[in-house]
Amino acid sequence: MSTLPPTLRWDNGVLHLIDQTRLPLETRIEPQHTVEQVWQAIKQLKVRGAPAIGIAGAYGLVIGLQAKTHLDRPAFMAALAETATYLDSARPTAVNLHWALTRLSQVAAAMTEATPTEIWQRLEQAAIQIHDEDRQLCRAMGEYGAPLIKPGMGVLTHCNAGALATAELGTALAPMYLAHDRGVPFRVYADETRPLLQGARLTSWELQQYGIDVTLICDNMAPHLISQGLIDLVVVGTDRVAANGDVANKIGTLGVAIAAQYFGIPFYVACPYSTIDPDTPTGQAIVIEERGEAEVTYFGARRTAPEGMAVRNPAFDVTPHSLVTGLITDRGIISAPYGENLKQTLKAKRA
Numbered sequence: 001m002s003t004l005p006p007t008l009r010w011d012n013g014v015l016h017l018i019d020q021t022r023l024p025l026e027t028r029i030e031p032q033h034t035v036e037q038v039w040q041a042i043k044q045l046k047v048r049g050a051p052a053i054g055i056a057g058a059y060g061l062v063i064g065l066q067a068k069t070h071l072d073r074p075a076f077m078a079a080l081a082e083t084a085t086y087l088d089s090a091r092p093t094a095v096n097l098h099w100a101l102t103r104l105s106q107v108a109a110a111m112t113e114a115t116p117t118e119i120w121q122r123l124e125q126a127a128i129q130i131h132d133e134d135r136q137l138c139r140a141m142g143e144y145g146a147p148l149i150k151p152g153m154g155v156l157t158h159c160n161a162g163a164l165a166t167a168e169l170g171t172a173l174a175p176m177y178l179a180h181d182r183g184v185p186f187r188v189y190a191d192e193t194r195p196l197l198q199g200a201r202l203t204s205w206e207l208q209q210y211g212i213d214v215t216l217i218c219d220n221m222a223p224h225l226i227s228q229g230l231i232d233l234v235v236v237g238t239d240r241v242a243a244n245g246d247v248a249n250k251i252g253t254l255g256v257a258i259a260a261q262y263f264g265i266p267f268y269v270a271c272p273y274s275t276i277d278p279d280t281p282t283g284q285a286i287v288i289e290e291r292g293e294a295e296v297t298y299f300g301a302r303r304t305a306p307e308g309m310a311v312r313n314p315a316f317d318v319t320p321h322s323l324v325t326g327l328i329t330d331r332g333i334i335s336a337p338y339g340e341n342l343k344q345t346l347k348a349k350r351a
């Protein structure tokens with residue numbers, strides 16, 4: 001039976017999420033009762049992937065305001081702004097976190113005559129709506145992207161842009177799930193994705209659970225496999241698409257895109273409209289998260305670098321739009337000129 005992991009679940013004021021740092025060895029679902037727990041879960045990558053952290057952030061705001069409905073309206077709105085700013089500080093690169101918190105803040109601001117209790121109830125509905133909507137966005141990206149996968153293809157992906165990164169089917173993995181459901185035979189090559197191994201721990205795990213033919217490779221093997229003709233298509237996710245079509249994604253994506261263009265392989269990026277950021281003009285303006293050095297100097301619990309070693313650990317890179325064959329959105333596949341086509345996409349009817 002093909003199964004997808006239950007990444008996030010909202011139940012009676014509590015957010016339940018799979019602690020992704022324990023996968024694939026242990027599937028532990030942890031309840032989040034406080035906004036601080038949600039912040040930590042996002043920061044520590046217990047929940048990760050752009051759409052999933054947007055959903056978690058929205059529920060986090062609802063959790064944070066749960067005990068504040070006794071306040072008067074100005075004090076409640078001030079608490080809302082403060083909690084949203086706090087949650088937004090957990091991780092900088094994926095725009096979905098900021099997008100979801102802004103959406104909820106706007107919902108509250110529009111309820112000028114409502115009591116804090118009424119606003120809180122509406123915020124809970126809005127968070128559930130973001131969660132439900134993401135399921136539909138994933139399916140729509142899957143429908144548009146699935147026809148790109150032809151029988152016998154080798155498809156490369158980087159990091160995890162699957163069910164564990166979203167509400168359901170994923171972004172980059174959604175076309176793979178639907179193509180597989182439709183009986184198309186193909187093989188996925190999953191980059192392990194150093195330093196935190198989202199490809200090895202998460203992507204290969206969820207694809208294998210679903211019954212998809214998946215082969216794990218180290219990141220430095222991808223250009224070789226492309227040069228050997230084993231890869232026909234690259235599909236990755238993204239954390240933020242700038243207005244000109246530049247895409248930020250997990251560190252290592254840029255190298256894959258360069259190799260794909262050199263060897264003439266199509267390079268697609270899957271993104272829901274919630275990941276397109278019209279306020280960021282180009283990729284250069286995207287804030288790239290720098291994470292702790294222990295992620296680089298240790299492999300699991302074992303130190304693998306000399307003490308005192310200087311380390312850089314940028315968690316994301318930016319792929320220029322000139323290397324992107326197309327963006328698989330919930331509103332269709334778009335290609336260059338991205339500036340104009342992204343504007344039209346954001347105006348278009350939702351999936």
Ligand code: MRU
Binds near residue numbers: 045160165249250
């Ligand atoms: O650091 P992570 O694991 O949150 O990084 C996730 C990625 O880079 C994904 O590829 C991206 O968010 C797209 S997820 C649908």
